[in-house]
Amino acid sequence: MGNTTIQTQSFRAVDAEQSKSKRYIIPFALLCSLFFLWAVANNLNDILLPQFQQAFTLTNFQAGLIQSAFYFGYFVIPIPAGILMKKLSYKAGIITGLFLYAVGAALFWPAAEIMNYTLFLIGLFIIAAGLGCLETAANPFVTVLGPESGGHFRLNLAQTFNSFGAIIAVVFGQSLILSNVPHQSQEALDKMTPDQLSAYKHSLVLSVQTPYMIIVAIVLVVALLIMLTKFPALQSDDHSDAKQSSFLSSLSPPHPYPPLALGGAGAVLLRGGRKPPAGVI
Template sequence: MSKIESVILDNQRSSTLIPMVILTALFFILGFVTWLNGPLIPFFELACELTSSQAYFVTFAFYIAYFVMAIPSSWVIEKVGYKNGVSLSLVIIAIGAFMFYPAAENRTFLLFLVALFIMGTGLAILQTAANPYVVVIGPRESAAARISVLGIANKLAGFIAPLVLTALVLSNMQDYTAEKIAALDSIAKSQALDSLALQLQTPYIYMGCIILILAFLVKLSPLPEIELDEEGNVMHMSIFKQITNAFQFPQLVLGVITLMLYLSAEVLAGDSIGGFGKQLGVYGEDGNFFLKLTSFTMTAMVIGYILGIVLIPKYVSQVLALKVSGILGLILVLLIVFISPSITIQLPGIPALPLVIILVACMGLSNALCWPAIWPLALQDLGGYTKIASAILIMGIIGGAIFPLIYGSLAEAINLANEANGIAKTAKSGNQIAYLILLPTYLMIIFYAFKGHKYRSWSKK
């Protein structure tokens, strides 16, 4: 390598490093906020006196914001720029966090949902602004590896978030079991549940303040502005025209469908495992161990992201990683559904866990490299349509809103049927059987990895 080539390479690395450090911090915040939903589901089920299916509106309110706000987010970024869009997104997330205070004060589930929707709105803008950065600040063939770095920050936050929430807010959950609450009279019950809900106020106020500080720091940071309309033929178009033209790219449309189904698997693996563990009696000595199970899924995802950084693109291509992810996910779903819940595994330092719980957590491994692989494949060869395509891809996150509701309703229906028919609780529950809804997810991932991402025309494949 010549001296000039070496200098150019060093300059490229330097120009990539600072944005990557900033983006890594942002994705940590994104992950921390997102993966608090898992322990919040069983928490709200108790505190707001919900059915198990109603509690999954937590994920619906949060992720539906991505679908509703993705295109408006693109418009906002077009007006204020990518860097200002990131700062604005953090301010909106902070507002949503502050909304938890009045929601907890009144113990009103609807207000909690509004707060979650606002936070999801901020995250939609953040995702729309941040993901294109990752693709364009370095070589496209290594984009999956860069996204994997951000994924580690995201899922590391996802590992920490349930533990922090459990330690600071839910450490006394053994005093608020459903059995103890049911034994109280109406006045004492209301007071106990009010006290439980109020425990959310302080941590969310602190979180909102920290995020506001980060918004100010991003505003002052050297994060560069990027221009994706390289061909100069898109910016003059209306948003509707841009969307219409973008849908002419099969790799994008099929990528959106794949991303939507993939998100159903990622969200369910992280957010349903706590409720599933509770249903199987995974309480531990402190009575709240099931609230920590989301961290197991995040640990598996972090392992997957580390593998992505090490292997992509030097040893494994983005496409091969997606193929392996789809096949592994398919195998795990079949094992989860058909293995007996009575089989347990004893791991050091933790209560004995049903094998099916460990397999649900292992879906984190199969899911880890899907997002970083799908994004660059779906955005490839889009030119000036990359910006609007990123917003359309963000809309695919609606899978995280819809599928948990389907899962919760199906699981509840099967559990009620089992109870009505006198089926023993040790048998397979609806929580376990309902994971069958993820079969289409992994089948679509396999199709996109093997063939779908190659399409460049609807008329000629």
């Protein structure tokens, strides 16, 4: 068998002197905010689940659709996001992701008004599609936004905002969603009249409107700031766009790197094994 080679393309900031100036601080801070924002959306799902279970009287299977719809968005978006960024830029992928994030979160308002569980699931799918764009763009962008030697440090620093976002999501969700309308026991629900029960369930669903509209506002502000901020131009390390491999060739199986395939499978199993139990138990 002949030697198999895989063409890869890495990027760096065009102006190396910019890495020594303060011109990277604002772009890097904005990228860190993305790590925070997608952690918030990811961790709010577990807050939504008990709320929707009581409001819509969901079975475990129906409740599991919250996580399924969300992570299906993550499943379908990376390749389209990669195409977009290959044709345009990392920045275009980020703005697209933020727009999808805002649209999905905005759907929570009409979904709550009409108490439509399916519309909530569509909103979660769109949010996750947006987050997939953000993660596909922001993770590599952080590593090249400055000196190559500091790439790992910048990525680790940005990831700390992800952990912070996860903590804030729990506090945010519990204070604005769970505590807004206290959950009632089944005995208390059985004593309610049909009108009282309907009003109570509707109030549970309406409690998600305010937090998600706050998220919409924050996401749109961040999107506007990113649109107005000048990010450093990136160029290929080989300085030749003609040498870039085709997109289809980049999808070829990485035969020389079996650990990559095993790592990908492990990531899928980790995510799939952790989230559904957290939502059902």
